[in-house]
Amino acid sequence: MRVLGIDPGLTRCGVGVVDGSVGRPLSMVDVGVIRTSSDLPVAERLVTIEKGLDAWLDEHRPDAVAVERVFARSDSSTIMGTAQASGIALVVAARRGLPIAMHTPSEVKAAVSGNGRADKAQVGAMVVRILRLTELPKPADAADALALAITHVWRGSASNRLEAAVAQQQALAKAQKQKMRTR
Template identity: 60%
Template sequence: MRVLGVDPGLTRCGLGVVDIAANRTASMVAVDVVGSSASMELPQRLLVISEAIEQWLERYQPDVLAVERVFSQTNVSTVMGVAQVSGIVMAAAARRGVSVAMHTPSEVKAAVTGNGRADKTAVTKMVTKILRLEQEPKPADAADALALAITHAWRSGPNSSADAPGQLTAARKLWLEAEAKARKNAEKAKQQWR
């Protein structure tokens, strides 16, 4: 399985491609960070990232794209930029028929380090070890993109327990509850309009 991991961000968007063998051995294919300047207009910043994503999808032909699930209760301005980048990333994958998977930061940390509250240093160290790299991927956005790809490969497939009740992280539980509430509200609104 080939997975393109994307750590979305307007200033730095991490991209990492990982091949996963049937025995779950992971190997890095490519890693990079696409940047856009805060001095640019928002549409131009999104265009820079969009073009890079299109190039990576064309060049590496992933089976699936794994992107960080946007979730925050506090920093709305940062979340907006991340959500906008996530949207263009998912749309680019959809145009090519590439499946998209989303994982919360705590899911990624738990999958890669065994601790859903691990810091970026621990994630980078484990990504380096898992992929048998000679040097740590830098900056952290690059390591995070690789971690997303690894997480998806390890959590998907017939033996996956990603959504088993005892395996859900706190953030994933909150996300699933929010999705259920949104569906319920949408259904109520639909009924009211009839």
């Protein structure tokens, strides 16, 4: 399974591609940042992000896209730009019919480090270890995108396995009921 993780932002939009599945080592395919200048109008910056994300999808053909879920926080002046960038990320992926998941920052921290309140350094160290990198990609947005992709491989697969198990149980129960009726 190949996942493109997107950490949306207007100035720096982190992107990271991870290959892997649960129980096997994950590997980093590519990582980077789409940058836009704050001198440009917001609309142009969003178009740059759209084109950049399209290029990443064209190049890496992921099976799924994981986008950080953005929350309204009154203490952040950049939240509107982040929300707008996340909207672009969702549209770019949805236009291609790709499965999209949104993970909150604490979900990502919990998945990668085992602690939903882990700090940046802890999460970064785990990203390096999980992907067997020699150093943490910079800037932080790039590393965060990798953490999102890792989270999605693990959580996505976990919930898929759970769903599969539930479906199997239900199928078994149904089969038993039918067996009892036909007796």
